[in-house]
Amino acid sequence: MALIAACAEKLRRRLAGNPTAVGLLPTPTDVQAASALLAELWEVTRRHGYDPREWEAVADLPGACLALVLSAPDETEPARAD
Secondary structure: OHHHHHHHHHHHHHHHHOOOOOOOOOOHHHHHHHHHHHHHHHHHHHHOOOOHHHHHHOOOHHHHHHHHHHHOOOOOOOOOOO
């Protein structure tokens, strides 16, 4: 749980600088979902022998997690018959 809290804080700091960086304002639920995803990605990174801070040099992983969460279809919308 501490890792998710650390991830949530990282996302909050990122959003403080540019709250609409991904085009939409996230809800607290969005931030929590993105934080959980980020925490899991950090754990996988550690298992592969890397420090999660190394992501900062190559990608905006917190932003990508948030963008992914925000891009997911809204489950309350009716399904499209494409």
